[in-house]
Amino acid sequence: MRITSLRLRTFRNHDDTRIEFGGGINALIGRNGQGKTNILEAVSYLSLGKSFFAALDTQVVQHNAPFFDVHASFVSDNGRAIEASITFAVQEGEKAVRINGSPLEKVSAIVGEFPAVLLSPDHGGIVASGPAERRKFLDIMLCQTSARYLNDLQEYRRILRQRNRVLLDARHQGGVDAGVLDPWTEALVDHGSRIIQKRMECTGFLQEPFMTAYTRLAGTTEPVGLVYAGLHGLAAGMDAKAIGALYHERLHVHRHDEQRRGTTLVGPHRDDLEFLLRGMNAQDFASQGEHKTLLIALKWAEVLYVRTVRDETPMLLLDDVFAELDSERAARVLGQLEENGQAILTATDAGLLAGEIAWDTHHRRLRIERGTCAPYTP
Numbered sequence: 001m002r003i004t005s006l007r008l009r010t011f012r013n014h015d016d017t018r019i020e021f022g023g024g025i026n027a028l029i030g031r032n033g034q035g036k037t038n039i040l041e042a043v044s045y046l047s048l049g050k051s052f053f054a055a056l057d058t059q060v061v062q063h064n065a066p067f068f069d070v071h072a073s074f075v076s077d078n079g080r081a082i083e084a085s086i087t088f089a090v091q092e093g094e095k096a097v098r099i100n101g102s103p104l105e106k107v108s109a110i111v112g113e114f115p116a117v118l119l120s121p122d123h124g125g126i127v128a129s130g131p132a133e134r135r136k137f138l139d140i141m142l143c144q145t146s147a148r149y150l151n152d153l154q155e156y157r158r159i160l161r162q163r164n165r166v167l168l169d170a171r172h173q174g175g176v177d178a179g180v181l182d183p184w185t186e187a188l189v190d191h192g193s194r195i196i197q198k199r200m201e202c203t204g205f206l207q208e209p210f211m212t213a214y215t216r217l218a219g220t221t222e223p224v225g226l227v228y229a230g231l232h233g234l235a236a237g238m239d240a241k242a243i244g245a246l247y248h249e250r251l252h253v254h255r256h257d258e259q260r261r262g263t264t265l266v267g268p269h270r271d272d273l274e275f276l277l278r279g280m281n282a283q284d285f286a287s288q289g290e291h292k293t294l295l296i297a298l299k300w301a302e303v304l305y306v307r308t309v310r311d312e313t314p315m316l317l318l319d320d321v322f323a324e325l326d327s328e329r330a331a332r333v334l335g336q337l338e339e340n341g342q343a344i345l346t347a348t349d350a351g352l353l354a355g356e357i358a359w360d361t362h363h364r365r366l367r368i369e370r371g372t373c374a375p376y377t378p
């Protein structure tokens with residue numbers, strides 16, 4: 001899927017901005033606070049039906065305007081032209097979505113029509129902070145590509161809350177009633193083992209493209225890897241049934257601890273997606289530029305995953321990724337983008353876009369200034 005044109009009306013600091021995109025790299029260049037990220041956010045509205053940045057619709061409408069509107073033209077991988085729009089009216093407090101002029105019944109029905117993969121400064125935590133951010137990364141990607149996963153995850157969370165309540169009550173009452181706990185354990189294992197299996201399968205898929213991209217972007221042969229770290233004894237290739245049996249066993253081993261602490265101690269809500277660099281955990285020791293490179297490689301692998309599962313290439317949106325990269329790495333990132341599908345990226349300075357890109361109509365540079373867009377002239 002690629003986006004060919006975009007119009008934003010009273011969207012953040014854009015009064016009425018029209019942008020024509022090329023099929024290759026589209027670099028949005030402008031100083032801080034000029035409206036570059038806002039353009040990526042507008043694309044995210046068409047991809048997710050809401051802001052990638054978890055902003056409220058009312059925050060996105062231009063101050064004092066009665067609505068915002070985002071309208072775009074796309075071309076799918078097989079050459080089909082599609083128009084889409086999303087409008088939010090402040091007074092009604094409602095969003096309306098249209099595809100090829102026809103309204104969709106639910107805003108959420110747009111999810112998956114125009115897939116996009118975003119890398120923003122907010123994602124720094126995926127490599128650098130705790131496991132929760134990494135689980136979130138896997139969950140968002142898998143929820144967007146599998147309705148079954150979304151359902152399993154919602155159910156798992158609900159069951160986990162209930163099971164924890166039973167364990168907490170048992171702690172206060174000095175013992176657990178198996179007749180009350182066991183059905184929750186069964187349900188937890190049922191949904192939880194499918195979640196673990198899907199996450200492991202996905203991690204297995206990401207591995208190869210992640211390693212290849214990292215090696216290329218970093219310009220080294222340092223070993224890197226992704227490991228799904230979960231239940232003790234978990235091994236690649238286990239099916240959901242084998243994972244279920246293992247999950248039961250681990251819950252049994254931890255049963256006294258669980259009752260003492262009043263909470264569920266093992267399962268997908270505790271798992272991690274580890275990044276290994278030179279055989280060590282990247283979270284603890286990688287440099288900022290290395291973190292950034294690992295993240296870009298991860299997002300690259302995500303593009304390939306989404307493309308394989310959805311049979312449609314997602315648009316790649318890169319917000320401010322060049323800031324922490326040295327000029328060699330930046331040139332390699334651009335080189336990798338140049339050879340592949342469409343990307344929209346932002347930079348505060350054209351000088352950060354090092355490399356030998358032939359900027360023309362396929363690879364475009366655009367200047368974003370005070371909520372306007374114009375061709376960039378050096």
Ligand SMILES: Nc1ncnc2c1ncn2[C@@H]1O[C@H](COP(=O)(O)OP(=O)(O)OP(=O)(O)O)[C@@H](O)[C@H]1O
Pocket residue numbers: 011012013014030031032033034035036037038039059060061062063320346348368
């Ligand atoms: N609802 C709104 N109405 C009008 N202006 C808004 C609204 N929300 C944000 N803005 C303005 O949009 C600008 C920020 O735009 P954006 O985040 O796209 O900047 P940017 O070009 O990505 O900058 P940076 O390089 O600092 O990331 C700010 O000046 C902000 O005040």
Ligand SMILES: [Mg+2]
Pocket residue numbers: 036037038319320346
């Ligand atoms: Mg920005």
